[in-house]
Amino acid sequence: MxxxxxxxxxxxxxxxxxxxxxxxxxxxxxxxxxxxxxxxxxxxxxxxxxxxxxxxxxxxxxxxxxxxxxxxxxxxxxxxxxxxxxxxxxxxxxxxxxxxxxxxxxxxxxxxxxxxxxxxxxxxxxxxxxxxxxxxxxxxxxxxxxxxxxxxxxxxxxxxxxxxxxxxxxxxxxxxxxxxxxxxxxxxxxxxxxxxxxxxxxxxxxxxxxxxxxxxxxxxxxxxxxxxxxxxxxxxxxxxxxxxxxxxxxxxxxxxxxxxxxxxxxxxxxxxxxxxxxxxxxxxxxxxRDRKPNLSKRKDSKKIYLASRTSFIAIGNGEPVRLIGERINPSRKKRLTEELKNRSFSTVREEAIGQAGSGAEIIDVNVGIPEDEKELMRRAVMEVNLSVQVPVSIDSPSPEVIEEGLKSVDGKPLINSTSADEEKMKKVFSLAKKYGGAVVGLTMDEGGIPETPDGRVELAKRIMKVAKEYMVEVLIDPIILPIGSNSKAGLITLETIKRIKDKTGAPVILGLSNISFGMPEREFINSAFLSMCILKGADVIIGNPMSEIVMKTLKISEMITGRRKIEDAIKWFKREVIDEAKNGLDLIKKAVMRGDIENVEFYVNEALKDGYSPIEVNNMGIVPALKELGILFERGDIFLPQLMRSAET
Incomplete structure (x- = not known):
């Protein structure tokens, strides 16, 4: 036998x-x-x-x-x-x-x-x-x-x-x-x-x-x-x-x-x-001889873990609220749209670094323009991989584009997203199982978005049932609709969050800026609604980490609700703000440090035009960058991919 x-x-x-x-x-x-x-x-x-x-x-x-x-x-x-x-x-x-x-x-x-x-x-x-x-x-x-x-x-x-x-x-x-x-x-x-x-x-x-x-x-x-x-x-x-x-x-x-x-x-x-x-x-x-395996569970089943190549975060079950940086998205962003059309990824890199530096713990990558979106997703995800050490969210309605992102990502990403539509769930969950990743499940189906919290909870249950069949982890998005078109939209979402947490226990993820679409004073609306969502149990927020009021509201709300240690929140408030480059040599150093191959030649030429000699460019721009990179590498703050990219730059 x-x-x-x-x-x-x-x-x-x-x-x-x-x-x-x-x-x-x-x-x-x-x-x-x-x-x-x-x-x-x-x-x-x-x-x-x-x-x-x-x-x-x-x-x-x-x-x-x-x-x-x-x-x-x-x-x-x-x-x-x-x-x-x-x-x-x-x-x-x-x-x-x-x-x-x-x-x-x-x-x-x-x-x-x-x-x-x-x-x-x-x-x-x-x-x-x-x-x-x-x-x-x-x-x-x-x-x-x-x-x-x-x-x-x-x-x-x-x-x-x-x-x-x-x-x-x-x-x-x-x-x-x-x-x-x-x-x-x-x-x-x-x-x-x-x-x-x-x-x-x-x-x-x-x-x-x-x-x-x-x-x-x-x-x-x-x-x-x-x-x-x-x-x-x-x-x-x-x-x-x-x-x-x-x-x-x-x-x-x-x-x-x-x-x-x-x-x-x-x-x-x-x-x-x-x-x-x-x-x-x-x-x-x-x-x-005669020993038996220990088959007891070790992983906290109530938490979802995401990872980059070098670091990881936990989501749910009392963990801090995680912020997904939303800014790599060409919608209404002319500069990013034009760069993507020209196969330039400078803004992708800058946004990834800026958002991670401001407190984003996941970087969302959306390259939805009428071009070769698969190739754009592949290159954008790789750019984010090289630029920051936080996990990636692959954001596209197209399973084919999602797959290209999954092939390109180093760690375990978030896949954004699937609806409760059977055919869409089958495609997205199959990809998550094949390549590894957790999935955002939107509480909507071919019939649209239910008007009531109970209707959205039923769709959440449907999504979770199918996810279990594929052995894939899922976060539920109760969907935020603009209060400008429905004054009760915020209340419906808040109640839906509570019911999803009570009835399913699933981690909840929200696209924060939807609440204020078409309204004045959007940042204040977003920050006010953010604190309410956290109180109801939201686990992940898709938002703008460059908004100071949103980030302060997030940290204060986490402190008050016990989701983040007070000393950790205070540490964020006292964080060092990196100075902007002061001159052409600073720009060269910054480009080398970040591996900005696309722009470093321009910065060098501009420095030469400003009167710096080639020796000064080398000794005051490039060499200090290489020395600092060496220290960071020895300390384990950066690794071979970043070092090789900077050397190529």
């Missing part, structure tokens, strides 16, 4: 094997050849390594295919043998397993950065991973191990590629962190947990980079943000180089430490990475 991986991880703790590459090089694999080369020329070595782990008690053995992708194989002139390498890798593992173990096909990163950091498109990455999955599934793999990823978006593309081939084959998805517990691109374990929780994978966790203690700390930080089973796959300690030789200091007994702690936080698969051998796996098997 064939073993069922998904059932076994519910009832048993499984052991995965250890290192492959180091074992092959010990057997004589030439140092200039990749481990995958052995699948073709020395299959007996690969077989021996697998058999060692089977004998040690491994429940899962991983194929020798980590680098089997077109880019890495081309470096060794092996790209034309890619299919054979993958097929042989699965075959050798299955032969060595003799039916005793699950065979998991190892897939590592492509070795290329995705755009905009690199030049590999998301669609191209998906295509590569899809092809690998097709070959491995045809060869008979039981599951996939996505290993050693440092780019959360590339990992997402791998998941999408596999799921386009099979909707149910098990996937283990793992990130790699350095000793700062961040990836090279700045992703911490919490963000990895939030993003991977939203994707259709079966087990998530951490491999490589760290020893058993470091992996535990990364998993401990990841655990509260996901209910998915976890995997721990550390190196045999942090490597040290002695006499030109890389050594891994952890002995097998080190792998039996922290076993109880790891099980408690949800680890169901234990294995080894670089430097580990059968002795480490045998010790794990001995230590885990």
């Amino acid at each position: 064939k073993r069922n991986f998904k059932e076994e991880i519910k009832n048993s703790i499984l052991v995965l094997d250890g290192a492959m590459g180091t074992s092959l090089y010990k057997r004589g694999l030439p140092p200039d050849k990749p481990p995958e080369y052995a699948n073709l020329k020395h299959p007996e070595w690969v077989y021996e390594v697998h058999r060692g782990y089977v004998s040690a008690g491994a429940d899962i053995i991983v194929t020798n295919t980590f680098g089997a992708n077109p880019f890495k194989m081309k470096e060794h002139s092996l790209d034309k043998f890619l299919k054979e390498i993958i097929v042989e890798g699965v075959k050798i593992a299955k032969d060595a397993s003799k039916g005793r173990c699950f065979v998991s096909t190892s897939i590592g990163p492509t070795g290329k950065f995705l755009e905009p950091v690199g030049d590999l498109s998301f669609d191209s990455a998906v295509s590569i991973f899809r092809k690998i999955a097709e070959i491995a599934i045809e060869a008979g793999t039981d599951l996939f191990s996505l290993e050693t990823f440092i780019d959360i978006r590339e990992l997402k593309s791998a998941v999408v590629g596999i799921r386009e081939v099979s909707s149910d084959i098990p996937i283990i998805a793992m990130m790699t962190f350095d000793r700062s517990l961040k990836t090279v691109l700045g992703t911490p374990p919490e963000v990895a947990g939030i993003v991977l929780e939203s994707l259709p994978v079966d087990v998530i966790g951490v491999n490589c980079g760290l020893g058993p203690d470091g992996i535990y700390e990364a998993l401990r930080r990841m655990s509260p943000y996901t209910d998915k089973p976890l995997i721990s796959q550390p190196n045999a300690g942090v490597p040290v180089v002695k006499d030109g030789i890389t050594l891994y200091p952890a002995v097998p007994e080190d792998f039996s430490k922290l076993i109880e702690e790891k099980i408690k936080i949800g680890v169901v698969i234990f294995g080894g990475c670089c430097g580990t051998g059968p002795e480490h796996i045998e010790e794990l098997k001995r230590s885990l």
Whole structure:
């Protein structure tokens, strides 16, 4: 009877094997050849390594295919043998397993950065991973191990590629962190947990980079943000180089430490990475004998988490009210409209930075003009990703445009939006499930917006029911209509907020500025209504963070209602306001800092016209920017994508 991986991880703790590459090089694999080369020329070595782990008690053995992708194989002139390498890798593992173990096909990163950091498109990455999955599934793999990823978006593309081939084959998805517990691109374990929780994978966790203690700390930080089973796959300690030789200091007994702690936080698969051998796996098997997985829930189900590549926020269940910056929207904005038509994104960048600096915790991206909206959304979302470290809201009525935004976003976004129309919900929730993301549900359907709070609550329930079927999180928008056209519109919305919270418990999101449309003194109307919405239980507000009265009302209302700590609100009031650039050199420094490729040449030419010499431009404009960027990078305030963008500028 064939073993069922998904059932076994519910009832048993499984052991995965250890290192492959180091074992092959010990057997004589030439140092200039990749481990995958052995699948073709020395299959007996690969077989021996697998058999060692089977004998040690491994429940899962991983194929020798980590680098089997077109880019890495081309470096060794092996790209034309890619299919054979993958097929042989699965075959050798299955032969060595003799039916005793699950065979998991190892897939590592492509070795290329995705755009905009690199030049590999998301669609191209998906295509590569899809092809690998097709070959491995045809060869008979039981599951996939996505290993050693440092780019959360590339990992997402791998998941999408596999799921386009099979909707149910098990996937283990793992990130790699350095000793700062961040990836090279700045992703911490919490963000990895939030993003991977939203994707259709079966087990998530951490491999490589760290020893058993470091992996535990990364998993401990990841655990509260996901209910998915976890995997721990550390190196045999942090490597040290002695006499030109890389050594891994952890002995097998080190792998039996922290076993109880790891099980408690949800680890169901234990294995080894670089430097580990059968002795480490045998010790794990001995230590885990008769242990059972901890299947208790860890994530707060009443909260929704959103993430950028580097940071995250929680929504609902007593969390502070989150403000979505609404200003990246070409409606009635001539400058932004013209720039988008000309494929310029200076205003997008400026608005993202300005809104985040003023207190927006999510940036809404709407590029709705009669142009190639899919391409505009792709580039605008990437621009926001590079410019700020807050999550993104992808705002479009078009599922096709939403999908382009989902491919481009680094973290877990908000999708704005779907109505209660069955066909629209099916399209949007399918996208959210495929790419990861929470969805705004508008309390309206093909019949329009119900006039009563009860009518809108019924639509909210319909949306939530369908969202549950797709396993997608949803925020409910009770819809604000202008008081200028209906004097009772505000009262209806306020009552709807209360009833949605009472009857469904769903987080509530509101488009604040709708209330004052067509009225004088709009900011005062908005701020007054904002305080009422917060009192009724609103969780997210779409508004203008550049409005001082709106932001002060938000912070004061949060203090009074207990939604934000008083000291945190006071900290916002005392925040440092960044001075505007005073001269041409300041503009150059600012452009380099922000990665403003489009305008930096203009600023340099203007400075030269104003009488600054080229040396002065370099020493007083560019060099200070680079020094400050270096400090920010060392401190962990910015990461490789921003650094590369500024260097290009």
